[in-house]
Each structure stands twice: as C-alpha cells, then as structure tokens.
Amino acid sequence: MDKILLIDDSIVVGDSLKAILETDYDVTLCHDADSGLDHAMSGKYSLILMDIIMPDVDGFTLLKKLQDMILTRYIPVIIVTSLSDVQHEEEGLTLGAVDYITKPVVPAILKARINAQLRSFDRQMHYKKLAMVDELTGIANRRRYEEEWRMKWREALRLGIPFSVCIFDIDKFKIYNDSFGHPAGDKVLTSVAKTASSFLHRATDFVGRYGGEEFVAILVGNDAQSSYEFFKIIRQAIENLHIPHNSPVFQWITVSVGGVTVIPKSGDVYETYLKIADSMLYTAKKSGRNMVVW
Ligand code: GH3
Ligand code: MG
Ligand code: MG
Ligand code: MG
Numbered sequence: 001m002d003k004i005l006l007i008d009d010s011i012v013v014g015d016s017l018k019a020i021l022e023t024d025y026d027v028t029l030c031h032d033a034d035s036g037l038d039h040a041m042s043g044k045y046s047l048i049l050m051d052i053i054m055p056d057v058d059g060f061t062l063l064k065k066l067q068d069m070i071l072t073r074y075i076p077v078i079i080v081t082s083l084s085d086v087q088h089e090e091e092g093l094t095l096g097a098v099d100y101i102t103k104p105v106v107p108a109i110l111k112a113r114i115n116a117q118l119r120s121f122d123r124q125m126h127y128k129k130l131a132m133v134d135e136l137t138g139i140a141n142r143r144r145y146e147e148e149w150r151m152k153w154r155e156a157l158r159l160g161i162p163f164s165v166c167i168f169d170i171d172k173f174k175i176y177n178d179s180f181g182h183p184a185g186d187k188v189l190t191s192v193a194k195t196a197s198s199f200l201h202r203a204t205d206f207v208g209r210y211g212g213e214e215f216v217a218i219l220v221g222n223d224a225q226s227s228y229e230f231f232k233i234i235r236q237a238i239e240n241l242h243i244p245h246n247s248p249v250f251q252w253i254t255v256s257v258g259g260v261t262v263i264p265k266s267g268d269v270y271e272t273y274l275k276i277a278d279s280m281l282y283t284a285k286k287s288g289r290n291m292v293v294w
Pocket of ligand 2: 009
C-alpha cells in the first residue's frame with residue numbers, strides 16, 4: 001500500500017479524509033505543519049495531501065519549505081481545501097502542488113486523482129533509475145557516480161569519518177578484445193562489475209562504471225588500512241574468476257587498483273583525491289599490474 005501523509009489542522013476533516021483513504025492507502029495524519037514537515041522528511045511517503053488554512057502556519061509556507069528541501073522536493077503534493085477561488089488555486093499550483101482539490105471531496109474522484117499522481121511519480125522514478133544504470137554491466141553509470149560522490153563526500157565531511165575513493169582498470173584488456181572479440185570483452189566487463197559489486201553492497205559503498213574498462217568505487221567509514229585490505233580481496237576475487245587471458249604475462253583476467261583514504265575537512269576538494277587515486281592506479285600499472293596501490 002502506498003504511504004500517504006495527510007496534513008489537516010481540523011480533527012473532524014482530517015479524520016473523515018483519513019477514513020475515506022484508509023481503504024486504499026496507508027495514511028498518516030498530522031494536525032500541524034511542523035509535525036507534517038518532520039514526517040515528510042522521513043522519506044517514507046509517496047504523496048502528501050495538505051490543507052492550506054491552518055492556524056500555526058499557512059499551507060503555502062509549508063509547500064514552499066517542502067519544495068526547498070532536497071529530501072521532500074520530489075514528493076507530489078495535492079492541496080485539499082475549502083478555498084475554491086482562482087487566486088488560491090493558481091498560487092498553490094505555481095508553488096509546486098501537482099493538483100488542487102476543493103472540499104467537500106468526492107471520494108472516488110479524490111482517489112482517482114491520487115492514483116494518477118502516484119502513477120506519474122512511479123514513472124518518473126523508473127526513468128530516473130534507468131538513466132543512472134550502465135546498460136552493459138547493470139551497475140551504476142557515470143551520471144549516478146556524479147551524484148553519489150557528492151552525497152558521500154558531504155556525509156563523510158559532516159561526520160568526520162574516512163572517505164576512500166578507488167579506481168580499478170582491467171589489465172591488458174586491449175589484447176583480450178583483439179584475441180577473443182569485443183562481445184567476449186563485454187562479458188568480461190559484466191563479470192568484473194558483478195564481482196566488485198557483490199563486495200560493495202552496503203548502503204555506504206558505491207561502485208560504478210567510470211568509462212570503458214575502468215571502474216570507480218567509494219567506501220565511507222573504513223580507514224586506509226581496511227580499505228586497502230578490502231580491495232586486495234576484491235582484486236583476488238576477480239583473478240579467481242579464472243577468465244583465461246591471452247596476454248603473455250597474465251594467465252587470467254586481472255585488475256590494477258589505485259586508491260586513497262582521507263578524512264575530509266572543510267576546504268578539501270574531492271577532485272584532489274580522485275587524482276591521487278588515479279596516480280596510484282598508474283603506479284600499479286607501472287609496477288607490474290594485478291595489484292592494489294593505496
Ligand atoms: P592496461 O593494462 O594498461 O590498462 O592496458 P589495456 O589494454 O587494458 O589499456 P588500453 O587503454 O590500451 O585499452 C583499453 C581497452 O578497453 C581498449 C578497448 O577496446 C577496451 N574497452 C573499453 N570499453 C570497452 C567496452 O565497452 N567493451 C569492450 N569489449 N572493450 C572495451
Ligand atoms: Mg484547515
Ligand atoms: Mg586497462
Ligand atoms: Mg583504461
């Protein structure tokens with residue numbers, strides 16, 4: 001059942017709307033704007049229904065706050081009100097409400113309008129997800145990485161905990177493609193991506209395809225030593241896939257890994273550390289490949 005947040009100062013109106021909706025949705029009712037805002041920020045709700053005349057705050061102020069915050073911006077808001085004049089309706093829709101319904105409500109129409117908004121929200125989420133996935137390997141793509149590193153960097157900075165960024169790259173992959181063909185190379189990319197993501201599965205971890213046969217990973221909370229050890233395990237797991245190579249040096253498909261760990265301080269710039277990880281990767285390549293340099 002979709003979770004809906006209902007914000008209405010009137011106990012009578014709130015209860016009667018809740019009774020109408022409860023047959024179809026999981027409804028939470030709040031009687032004031034502050035608790036409504038707190039609930040909205042929990043990230044649990046697919047849609048908000050709100051009144052605009054409330055004693056503690058006018059609904060338009062609440063609507064503006066919801067639109068201003070990244071956590072609540074994408075939740076569709078439907079205004080349900082007894083104000084049926086053009087000015088209020090126009091203002092509500094201009095401020096970001098997706099629909100404006102006047103009381104008394106017709107239950108079937110209210111539900112139909114809610115369902116229309118829920119479908120549109122699902123569609124948007126579906127396309128957003130698609131746009132963030134690498135088509136070949138199924139892991140995160142570069143676009144998603146651009147969002148993720150920002151969130152994870154900010155989180156580590158706020159909490160004062162270690163942040164690690166790591167780049168890994170398949171060894172002598174050109175030879176593989178030249179020997180076995182591009183489609184076989186594509187399968188290798190998928191296997192390497194799957195193996196790495198099977199290790200990097202915590203909510204604080206990230207792994208994505210950076211481009212070509214290069215991947216990028218982020219760990220939050222692990223110190224340098226444990227990050228280094230962790231990527232040694234991943235490197236070994238990739239070698240253990242035992243995908244036969246055709247290089248004179250490498251029997252199996254392997255990766256070289258470069259990484260760095262930092263406890264971010266304000267003024268630090270993420271790109272500096274990405275460059276360090278890249279230079280560590282370069283060192284790994286120059287020092288014989290199939291190794292982790294941290
Ligand atoms: P090194 O160990 O120094 O990384 O050598 P390398 O051969 O892996 O590096 P190089 O940059 O010379 O070649 C990378 C190869 O990766 C060349 C390219 O054909 C291949 N590649 C990049 N993207 C894809 C892809 O999407 N599919 C396949 N099959 N191959 C790809
Ligand atoms: Mg009211
Ligand atoms: Mg390579
Ligand atoms: Mg490369």
